[in-house]
Amino acid sequence: MSSPGDPGWKWFPNDKPSWRLDVVTLLAVIGESAIAEHAQAITASLLCMLPRLLPAPQALLKPSRPTRLPETHAKMAGVYSGTILDSVGFFANIITPLDALPPYSFLVLDIQHAPSVQDLLSTGTMAVTGGRPIVPPKLLSPLHLLSAFSFLLSAGILVAAVIWKDGVAIIAITLISLASTVVGYASSWRPILMQRRHTNDVPSGDVMIRTREGAFVLVRCSEDVARELYSGTEECEYYVGEKAYRVCMALGTILLMVSVVLLGNCTWNSQIFIGGSYIVLNGLYWGLGMLPKTYFWDLSRYTWRDATEEDGQKADTITDKDDEREGHPSFTRTLWYAIRETKAIGWVERSGAAPGTPQWQQWLNEALENAKLGNRDWEAVKRKNEIMTQASKDGGDPATQRAPATEVQTNGSAPGNMRSTF
Known part of the structure; x- marks a missing residue:
């Protein structure tokens, strides 16, 4: 490798052998936090099984699978039902991002089922048959488009490797793409919501949410909507059994390790192509983190609007x-x-x-x-x-008059929340 003082040295290495691209193996596993942030939406789509380059696939290599979707800590009370909870569900927080509410703000939100869903519920069919509602990923979500782009990019690298007669690159890209398929298949799931099992008359499902910063959100909705989004639990229904999951995780780990070793032995041209691809993909996944989660999940089952009166909007x-x-x-x-x-x-x-x-x-x-x-x-x-x-x-004690009497628990401190989440 050339160094300062060698003939032709001009601040940078002056020929291909002088450049070392072993770091391309590191690029393949960088970006774990970005992938982990989108893990729910990635694995909830069938496109997660596409063989493709996926930055930091080890983010999906977990010894166990979550049983619940992540929740946001807030104090939630049923206005008429009397229900009290210490957290707000995943999809409810997508509709109303509680972390974005300013301190002491107030919001009134009217949420109801979309007309087609309401027609089905009015017949009582869903309650009788027991079919639990599902919230799928959006068909044309940015993650779907990025998955398709990554698949085409992987195919392009394979074609280039064939043209360059780089057998190591062909094997490496094939194995690391198969690793994403195996891991995606093992982790594939769908979110299912809670549902009432009867059609008896019940009080309105209105709920009041209080954040730690003192903001209040009044959600006016039916008991069916409240059960699905607020008082019920969102569960993860997996397509693969527990034993098969562990086998797939082991296979995915082996494929990843072998492919990472091979990536460091590709030709110079292949390493440039692969390294550039991972840099682009990492940047795109990081960029997706700036988009609202409504871009990724199909919440067309519900319609909602801001119904805050003018004298409460400020x-x-x-x-x-x-x-x-x-x-x-x-x-x-x-x-x-x-x-x-x-x-x-x-x-x-x-x-x-x-x-x-x-x-x-x-x-x-x-x-x-x-x-x-x-x-x-x-x-x-x-x-x-x-x-x-x-x-x-x-002569009263001022400390007893402090409001609120019960503070909202911070993340990770909610009592009794022992179930695994994403």
């Missing part, structure tokens, strides 16, 4: 800089907005949005009364301060 902003109580964002103001829309306070107590002290109970009762009377301009923050000030004068 809950997270200063509406009157001269009024430091009612005109500035606060937990109390947003809580009042939520009560004003639901005209109920049972969910407040059950979800821990407010302490159970007599002072807070008094404020909640007054808030409920004003909500039912349609007094949307009630000075909720001012009234809360008056009640709490009187409690302090009476």
